Structure formats: structure tokens, C-alpha cells
Amino acid sequence: MGGAVPRQRESSRDRVIMHVDMDAFFVGVELLTRPELVGRQVVVAGSGPRSVVLSASYEARALGVGSAMPTTKARQLAPHAVYIDPSHGQYRKYSQKIMEILGSVTDQLEQVSVDEAFLDVTGAIRRLGPPVGIARDIRRRITEETGLVASIGISSNKFLAKMASTGSKPDGLWLVPGSMAEQFLAPLPVRKLWGVGEKTARILHDAGFDTVGAVQEAPYSLLQRRLGKAAGAHLYELCRGIDERPVVTERVEKSMGAEHTFSYDTDDVREIKSALLQLSHDVARRIRAAERRAYGVAIKVRDENFHTVSRARALEQGATTGREVYEAAARLFDDLGPLPCRIRLVGVRAERFDAHDAGRQLSLWDQASEDTFVHEAEWGQAESTMDLIWAKFGPSGLRPATLLEGTISPRYERKQEKVDGSRTSDGQESEEGPSRQ
Template identity: 45%
Template sequence: MGRGDGSGRIVSADGADDSGAGILHVDMDAFYAAVEVLHDPSLRGLPLIIGAPDGRSVVSSASYEARRYGVRSAMPVSQALRLCPTARIVPPDFTKYRDVSRQVMEIFEQVTPLVEPLSIDEAFLDVRGVRRLWGSPGRIGAMIRERVQREVGITCSVGIAATKHVAKMASTMAKPDGLLIVAEADTLDFLAAKPVRAMWGVGPKTAESLESRGIRLIRDIRATPASALERAVGPALAVRLRELAEGRDPRGVDTSRVEKSVGHEETFDVDISDPEALRSEILRLADRVAGRLRRAGWETMTVAIKIRFADFTTVSRSQTLPEPTSVGQRIGDVARTLFDGIDRKDPVRLVGVRAERLSDAGGALGLWDDDADWRRVEGALDSAQERFGSGMITRARHLGADRGRGSAPHPKAHGLEG
């Protein structure tokens, strides 16, 4: 069983059986510490304690180098320093953490519309409906790990299973920077020898109550009479634990907390300094966003852009429109105006365009429709692309304009975000 310091890590071999395993749990590795290293590379490889430097504060997070000394989250900083006197204390910066979290979640939402964020640094994904687009669950998990590393600059661990409970256990065992697959047929064997403390939702007190009665492993839960299990943890939890121990978990991925949005972004192989090349790329992405809106029958009230510079600094800008639209030219004009308003002109690593605050299309137009000509042009473009393929029809200005475009999956293949 993997531990918090990364020892005991278990990962799957390439091509491991993933049949029946359509739920992913993706968890960032030592997230706060990783973000601090991202913003200050001189911290890489050092034992880091994320927390206030005063003696009464507690550890918010710690790097794996510090965890190997026994440092843990929620431990008093004073105790952590006794365990690891050479540790560097870094005050937490939640603005940075939220920004990086948004970047990661955007990658998830580009893969599948079924994303359930659990916290700032972890989420469940249901990928059963996007296999034709991206491949098997194992392939999707590997792709997500690669994209998070390449596009954001931090690592994550992925558990893949038939249920949320087993997927979360698997991601914990794969830490750090690993992937563990549990095929549906292997679920019971996977669970059998794991300690009850490894179960999602079993805290220290529940674990102590079970262990005091000789119920130490998950297979012991299966073998324990219902009455004895109820005396240990109460009737409701007893039923729940038995279900989980037998591999049953009816909970689906809950997307109710996910705001509807549609976005495309591009990571360049070579950082781009030419502002006109970047403005052209923004318009190309806006066209793709608008095409997705039209196919889904949506319009947007807010246009947002994301610009990531060569040093991984990321800025976002957004603007609310006077009326909803699904016209690429309109979205592109707003996005490029937002881009022009960014003072920093350093080389750019990534650009993104996003439509937010979506609503059903078909609302009444005003007396004058300033976008009427563009609606006709883009409607004809939609028809031509439907007939000949989206890769065959584009604006003339985009022809031959690769300009270092990245090797990530092409934006036209990104799944609809929900």
C-alpha cells in the first residue's frame, strides 16, 4: 500500500487490462508544494513545508522530500521542523493554487464533460462516453498525466477503476506521478488484502473500532456477520462498508458543480513572440469555440482568454457581452481585444479562448443584427465542414499558420465541456 511519502508506490504496466474501468480519479502530487516549485524552480528537490513560519501554525502541505522525514499535513510546524530541521518554510499562496487548479480542471473538462471536482487538487472523471474520441480508459489516463505535466508543469497520479471508491484508492497507491488500473473483474481481489484504513471515508476512529474487533483487512469486513459489524460502526455505516468491501459503489460522477463552458487552447512547441501570430491563433480558437456552440445549440454571454508565458506565469481576462452570441468573429474580436490589453509582451507558451455563461440559442434578435453577415458566412462554413470535414475548410488567414503549434491533441477533437 502506498504511503504519504511515496514509498510503496504501485503502478500499472503499459497496456494493462482496463476492461470495465471507466472512472478516473486524478489527484495532484503534493499540490501546494508543486505549485511553489513551479513559481520558484530553485525550490526543486528541497524539503518544503507549506505553512506560516510561526510556531503555532500547522502544515498545509509538504513536498515528498519533507514527507520522508515524517512531515504530514495538519502537523504543527514546530513538530515538522523537529523532524526535518533543514526544511524550507514557504507561506501558502491560495491565489496561485486556485489559478493552477483552474488550469488543471480545464484539461479534465476538455477530455470529458463528466467531471466532479472533489477539492482544489483532485477530481473524478467518467470517460466511458468518450472512448471513441480518446481511446481506452488507460490511454485517457496516460494522456491526462502527460498533458498536466506538459501544459501546467506539475505531476498528478491517476487511479482507474469501475467505481469511484476503487479509483480513489488506486490513485493513492500510485502516488507520486503514477497510474494504477483496476479492471472490473479484478476489483474483489484488489480490495481483499487492503487495510480497512485505506477505504475512502474510513477515518481513524472508525478504523480503531474495526481493528479492535479483529477487522483489519477489507476481506475481514466481508467475513464479519452483519450484527457484529453494526455493533462496531453502527447500522448505516455497516451497510455502506459492506457494499464497498464487495466492490459495489452506486455513486456516479456528479457534475452539478461544474459550470457550463466551452473552450479551446493551444500549447506551442516553440514560444511565440509575434503578436500578430498570437492574434491569428486566438481568432482560430474563437472560430472553433463558436462552431462547438452552434453544434450544441448554445450561445455565450462571456468571453474569456488564457495566456501562459514562457515562465509558466498565466493570466486570464474575461468580458461580458451586451447580448449572447455564437458568432466566431464576434468572440474572436472580444478575445483579441482582451489580449491587446495585457501589458506583458513576453514570449507566449499557451493561448486559450473560452465561452462562459452559456444559454440555449434562439433568443430574439434586436431590431438590428450587426452580425448578420457573419452569421451567414459561418453558417455556410458549418455546412461545408459538415460535408467535407472540419480539417478541409478554414479561414484563408489560417492556412500555413502553424507557427510552432503544439503536439497536443488537436483542439477540434476536444470533448464538449459541461
Template identity: 40%
Template sequence: MTDPPGPARRATILHADLDAFYAAVEQRDDPRLRHRPVAVGGGVVLAASYEAKWRGVRTAMSGREARALCPGLVVVPPRFGAYLEASRAVFDLFHRTTPQVQGVSIDEAFLDVGGLHRIDVPPAAIAARLRAQVRDEVGLPITVGVARTPFLAKVASRVAKPDGLMVVPPDDEEAFLHPLPVELLWGVGEVTARRLHGYGLVTAGDVAALPQQVLVGLLGPAAGHHLFAVVHGRTPERVVTGRARGSIGAQRAIGRGPHDDAFVRAALLGLVDRVGRRLRAAHRTARTVVLRLRFADYTRATRSRSFAHGTASSEELAATAAHLLDEASALVRDRGLTLVGVALTNLASDAVVQPTLDLAAAGRGGLDAAVDAVADRFGTRAVTRASLLRPGEGIAAPLLPDDLA
């Protein structure tokens, strides 16, 4: 990080990260939850507001443990439709800011504003304006880090949270990075951090003082080379745009069981319906269905199955997901299921589809299109599987007598 300053060393990368996203949406939509500790989930915490985080509540913690740490915790069920709508509104603002947007997840992205230097304000001012737009137009807090590389921008946003803005000038990168604890470095998880601590390495500066081969010897080739590049500012300087999405998924925390088999199956099929709509809205097909399970002891398991050709049919996707769940039934019974998820991978464009010949399948595509159209016009809860309805929900109508049918 000793190169002379110049055009290539300007801080023009923004990392924009919504704060406690799911919980913030709940606090935005329900004024009674504002400034209170909120957890989204139930049996397992999917997200926590900062008021809850400051009391020790963390994602993936059991609801019982979270309530013990924070007696005043308000637990609300997830509303994934609301989160997706909020994400779309925020990403619209990202794309209004610059065409160079690299989405990382539903609630964060990198923005390259280097090409705007002749037609817009400086990057720090762009970041401040973006934060104000997200607050005013979407009603959510967002933290933005500004730096020369995506990695440094990501670390800057971590340091600035919550609801902050931090700029790392190229000449001050070492002064910013080296005092930070290794846990804040992007790519250093709990296991790597513990290993580094075991060798007395606490800060990024401690790591930067070691030769590259020593780090390789401590952590292995991949992690050692990566961490050496990280602490010396040698990570890629460009955001990656135009990359096709690799998967579409959704998950649902269902709390600690035991759970009825029909309940788990209904939860899974509801997720399949959701990701199927997203798949078709993106004009994609999927060739692989992945079932994801998490158990009461926090262990995980996955099962997957691939088709000979890509499909966007909810019927095919649901049948495959249900079959995978049946295959994992012994694990579900023995270890106590707390979360179920489904992902569609091996995605491709639906411009050319090679369907499997099935003479009895006429009209199924029309059914999917009709259900999608109703969901688009009236909301995703307008049409749902009857097995997902609780007692008293939906519309009950008496069957006509045989002579009037």
C-alpha cells in the first residue's frame, strides 16, 4: 500500500449494507416496535434489531436462549414478501445511482461510482446522498463504506455500523486497517480467528507483520495467500457486474419440535411455491433442487437432485423437494428439525427449454402462469396452498348437492 496516489487509487467503491434488515423492516412497518429489542423468527432467530443485539441476541440463536438474554424481547414472525419488496426498492436506488452495481445479498451491494467523477459529486457525497434516499424513500437505515477496493469498503461499512458512513482514503488504508481485530476482516470466520488468536495474532497489523509463507504454513495455501493479500491491500479493485445469479432459495425457521410430518411438508411446499415464482419472474429454469435442513443441535444437512433438463414447473420442483424430504425423514425424526429451506441451482435462461414429453401434462404451464399473475396483482398471499392455512383462515364454502352440481 505504498503506491503513489493517482486516478487508479481513488476511493470510488461503495459498500452499502442495510442495518438489521428484517428487523428494521418490522420496526418501520409497526411503530410499536421502534426502539425496542426485536427478533424475527420464532424457534430460531433469523434476524435481530440492534436493540436486541446490544443485549447479546444473535442470528441462529434459539428463541428460548434469546429471551433469556433479553427478557423484553419482542419476537415477530418473518414476512419474506415485505423484505423482498423493500430490497427491490433499495436496489432501484442503487441502480439510479450507478449502473455498476454488484449485488451481494438481499440487503447489501457494491457500487462503483468511479465513472461518475465528471458528472456527479465526489464518492463520499454520493454515499451520503444514497443513505438519505434510502432513509427518506424506503424508510430504512443503511450503512455505507467508501474505499479503493470492495474489500476495504466492506470492512469500512462493518466498522461504521449501525446507520453510519465511513470513508477510507487510499493514503490512510494501513492506518485504518491494521489496528482492527482480525474478526472484522472479510473472509475471517470464527474458526480462522480462533486459530490466529492461538498464535497471538489479534489485529490485522499483527498478521501484516508476518511473511506470506508463514501465514501459508499457519492457515494453508488458500487462506494464507488470501489473508496476506487482505492485510496488504492487494485485493481486487473492481466490482463484478453482469454475473448471472447462481441460485434462488428461501428458508423458514419452524422452531423446536417435534413437528408433524404434514406441517414440515407444507412448510417446504410453501417455500417451493415462493422460489418457483421468483424463478419464473427472472425468466430462468433450474436443473437442481437442493433441500437444506437445520436441527436442534445446530448441525445441518443437505440433499439434492438434478433433472435431465431445466424446468420452471412448480409441480416438478415440489415433487422433487418432497422426495428429498422423504429421503431425510430419519434425520428429521432423530435430530429435531428447526429450519427447512430449498434452493434452485444450475440456473439457465428460459428462452430455450427442452421439456420432458408427458402427454398427461397439458395445461400445467398455464396453471403456473395463472397463479403467478394472481400473486403479482393481489400479493403473494392471495393464492396459497390449503395445507399452509391455519384454522379459521381462508374461505369455506359448502359443496353443492349432487343434483345441483
């Protein structure tokens, strides 16, 4: 049997959740200093041969250009668009301003990426007024103080608020009462459901379920047979707008990682290890900034055929330095043995965190253990000094000597992993009902 049908839960109906999502954020920031490009096809993307699209204006999106699309494909779809290299420092600056505005509304704020956040404004209504008024004020302040545009969805939980903000884009506000969740979701294609990927959508399509409404009418046991017990139960609740997740004001990262895509496939072990070294220092810098210590290191290696291998190892002593992370990463890479083919991408990830001041265990009788502790402490001090220089002069201010030898191709992209985070795709306003006016 498929198990008992989940009961409809009412506890979240009294919550008021907002999802604030900036419209084409990266493009919007670039246009602040390039107003002559407003209204034109604009694509923010790296210039390397394997770069991907970070964001595209709605004029470019109309031609099929989308986030994470290879830049080469984007240029085929939009050959006359203006292509701009990313200005990551500016994105962080404007993201901080936006989050400060949202934080002034409520301390129940969950930032999920540089340009989107959830707010639980349930407790702010008595002080600030009705939810739609709060949302309008947020949109006005963001535009006046940053020059950027935000779309906002309002509902009784995070899932519905997210769906409402997506539906209101661009430049919109949409209120979806929790009591009208099923009517709001029913006409949507199943692929539009947040969290439904291509594989699940294909299974549902093969079963004859093309819309959310069709899934709503499907027997609970059938969904579990088709998708599995857990996935079936999740979809059953999702298509009814049930989502009990709270707004999480403090998110603890379970891992920190970075990846490097070579501009050309390579079997040069020296170049690959140089990339691992740079990534290890990037990851370690984030570990120290979070005042954590990592007790696990993992690597990811993807070859020219897109076959990906991941390996991980535990660390007896917690790591905070790039040197420690790299030693573990290099050992994992060496354990893979001879390379069967060229490598396209490598990644380094630190995990299993503890507080930085948790200390390191030393043997009472082992002088070598004490010497190692002193040596690593010196390395830690050196890399902490590097952090200060890096913060003032950027990543080129100071690097390990090995990386000054030019062993890494200069035309590469390094992307930071976002754990527990997500990027989304980017109207009219409506104060009631799930339909916009």
C-alpha cells in the first residue's frame, strides 16, 4: 500500500510570507552605468570560450537566451546583443543595499542568493500595515535607493510566494491567498512547479499528467508508485500549495566549495594541480571568514566526456588553511591514478565543519605532533595576513609562489558553489485573488 494520505495542514495559513526577487539583477546593475543600453539586448557573461550566461535582459530573453546557457549558444541566438563581462564587486555592493532595505522591514529575513530573499512579515503587519502596502513600499525603496527593480510574491508560505513572484515578473507584485492555492496552481504546467525537474516532469507526462490540476486529481497511491514514496508524498503536498518550511534567518553552510573550468581540456597534471591549489586557497579563505574548521575535503573531476568523479576524505585535524585543504585535495587526486583522458573541470569542497576555536588534539608524547601544530599555526597566521591583503587589493594582491608561474591558463572561470542556495529565472499588481488584473 502507498501509505496514508497526508492531512491538509492549516497552521501556516496565518503566516504572511514574501519572496523578493530582483528583475534581471546583474543586467540591471550594469545598466546603471550604461543607461544608453536600456531597452536593448544585453547579456552579462564571461568572455572565455566556455563561459556561461549570468543574466540577460528581457529583450535578449525573448530570443531564447537564458541564465547558465553557454555564451557560444547565446551569441548564436542573439548575435547583435551587447555582451558585458560580470562586475562581481558591484553585484555584492548592490545586494548588500537591497538586503539592508529588507532587513529594515523585518528581522525574519532569509537571503537565498545575491538577488532574492524570503521575508516573514507576519509580525510586521501591525506596525507597517497590510502586506500589499509593505510590498509596494519595498519596491519603491529599492528603486529609489538603488535604481533597480524588484518583483514580489506574497502568500502564506515560501513555495506559493516564490511561485507568485515568478508569475509577477517583470516589475510586478502578486498576492496569492493561501485559501486559493489549488486554483492558482491548477492551470500551470507541472514543469513550472518549484523543485520539479526534467526527469519528474517526464514521468508525470508519460502518466498523462501535464498540468498541476491533473496531478491534484491523481490518487496519492499512484503518485507514490510512479515517483517513489517520498517524492510522491512531496509532490502531493506541493501541487496543493502545502509548504511548512519556516523562514530561516541564519543559514549554516554545510560545505564550501569552488570549481574551475579549463578553457581547454587538459591532461597536464601540473596545470590541474595548480588549479586545485588556487581553489583550495579560495575555499580556505571562506572557511576562515566564517570562523570555522573543516574536518573533511572532497574533490570533483569532470573529463572531456562529461564523466564526473567525486572523492572525499576525513581529516584528523580540522583545516583552516589553503595548504591543508590542498594537501588533502592533491592526495585525493593522486589516488585517482593515471588520467584516462583530458580533464574539463575540477572542484574542491570543504565540509564537516566545527567552530574555529574548537582546538586541535595533540599527542602528549609525540614531539612531531607539537611541531606540526606550531608549523600549521604559522601557516594560519601567514594566510590570515594574506586575507587582509586580498581584501584590500583583490585576489591578485598576493598569491602562493606556485601560482605565479603561469601554470593555469589565464582564460578560465572559477565559480563558487552555493550550498542551500539557488538562482532563479527572472506586471501588473493585484491585491486579492490569484489572478492579476
